[in-house]
Amino acid sequence: MAKKTKSNKRQIILEEAAKLFKARGFSGASMRELGAQVGMEAASMYNHISSKDELLDHICFHVSDTYISQLAEIERTEDSYVEKIKALIRLHIRLMVEDGAAVSVANNDWKYLSEPRLTEFKKARKDYEKGFAALIEQGIAAGELQPVNVSVALFTILSAVRWVELWYRPGRGVTAEELEENIITMLLSGLKK
Amino acid sequence: MAKKTKSNKRQIILEEAAKLFKARGFSGASMRELGAQVGMEAASMYNHISSKDELLDHICFHVSDTYISQLAEIERTEDSYVEKIKALIRLHIRLMVEDGAAVSVANNDWKYLSEPRLTEFKKARKDYEKGFAALIEQGIAAGELQPVNVSVALFTILSAVRWVELWYRPGRGVTAEELEENIITMLLSGLKK
The missing domain is CATH 1.10.10.60 (Homeodomain-like)
Structure with a gap:
């Protein structure tokens, strides 16, 4: 107790x-x-x-560990690439809605981590981006996705969801579900009818 | 001379x-x-x-004046809403490719403007966002666009293009045209085939 x-x-x-x-x-x-x-x-x-540094370390790695473990779980499913990418987009939006402050710190203040953790964090982020990019690449190869440049697709997705952390809060007139569905509609099916 | x-x-x-x-x-x-x-x-x-402040003022308003005047020009055309929104997305990407440093300063350092210019800048940005949002709203009403939340659509578009300023440079293996077409494909038609 x-x-x-x-x-x-x-x-x-x-x-x-x-x-x-x-x-x-x-x-x-x-x-x-x-x-x-x-x-x-x-x-x-x-x-x-133990210290202010420990707090930063915990926050940054809590976020990056969540991304890495969810990516691994999504990779293991037998879902289509479209579904896998949707699941990753949902993960980003949910983390921002539920834990926006931590995501913001991991996005902006990771550079204050001390070595060797700084290098570990950068590697984790790189690994995550590579894994996400591989799903896009495989989805294109499988004919499920438009033949766009993989880096452009990856960064457009990662960037497209980042405003959520700055803007979203209850009372904005948009539920968390609506937010997820709207962003997924735009990125996967497009704004055009 | x-x-x-x-x-x-x-x-x-x-x-x-x-x-x-x-x-x-x-x-x-x-x-x-x-x-x-x-x-x-x-x-x-x-x-x-005349001063460091004047430089900041010039850079920020050069960017916001460009957005405002292009929006006005696009609003006056008889193009479809889809074409109008495409034109605005192209404008954002082009400004970042051609004048990335100025866009970055206008995005991040506008808060150091002195009054009354600070208030004018914030109003210009708000006016631009309202004008862009109105095109999305009218496009939805006209049945050209998916019935998503207008704010979600607006901020997803504005956020989706912001990575370009951080990442794009010649030698990335993507031409400026490809970049524009890929991002427009994703946002208007979606990544899914």
């Missing part, structure tokens, strides 16, 4: 850290401000986490 | 300023470094421009 409370506190610190890093940038965020945000003295926070 | 040379120098300063602001951010860029980049003493540059 004491263990549970301790890990809950750690979870709260991690969530608030992601929000604070998103708002201030990693270098502009202070542990004192984070303490105020979670309602703890900075000194007490160190019972749950 | 002397006038011409003077305006050429001003043009060179503006182009190099956009590159420097993109590389360092507006607040991190110094006039001394800009002088070194254009091969002039900082003092001589002031024969051609």
Whole structure:
């Protein structure tokens, strides 16, 4: 029970850290401000986490591990390439809707990671992009997808969903499901009727 | 002729300023470094421009004026909504390919504009987005476009093209024409065959 409370506190610190890093940038965020945000003295926070660097590390790798493991799972299915790519687009949108602050930090503040983790993070991102690109390439080869340049298709998809993290919140008049379906319609079937 | 040379120098300063602001951010860029980049003493540059703020102002409004005037021109044509939206997507991609540094500065450093220009810039951007959204809305009403949420469609398009400014350069194995056609295929007709 004491263990549970301790890990809950750690979870709260991690969530608030992601929000604070998103708002201030990693270098502009202070542990004192984070303490105020979670309602703890900075000194007490160190019972749950070891440093500001550890928070950044955890947030960035939580996001990249999610992408990597979901990609592996999607690769293993027997779905069509169209379905696999839809599943990846859904994953990006869901992560942004559910954990937008963490995604923002992983997108913008990863450069403050220390070695060797910085190199590991860049490799994970590269591996993910290669895996995603391979699905597009195979989908084109299988005749399921338009014969576009694979890099152009990959970056257009990855870029097309990034505004979600900046814009989406409840009260925008769009449900999370509508958002997913609309973006998938545009990227897979096109805006043209 | 002397006038011409003077305006050429001003043009060179503006182009190099956009590159420097993109590389360092507006607040991190110094006039001394800009002088070194254009091969002039900082003092001589002031024969051609009045301040670092003026450079930012010129770059940001050059980009937003281009968007606004092209939108007005496209609105006046009798083309279908599909063709109008294609023309706007082409405009975004071309501006990024031909003047990527200026687009990057207008996207990222506009917040350093001083009032009243800051408010004017934000209004211009809002007007542009409203005009673009109206074309999507009318295209849906005319039955030319899928009945998606207009904001989702607008931001997906604007976001989908933004990677171009970070990635595209000659030698990437994709011509500017291919880039345009591929992105238009994806956004209008979809990646699915």
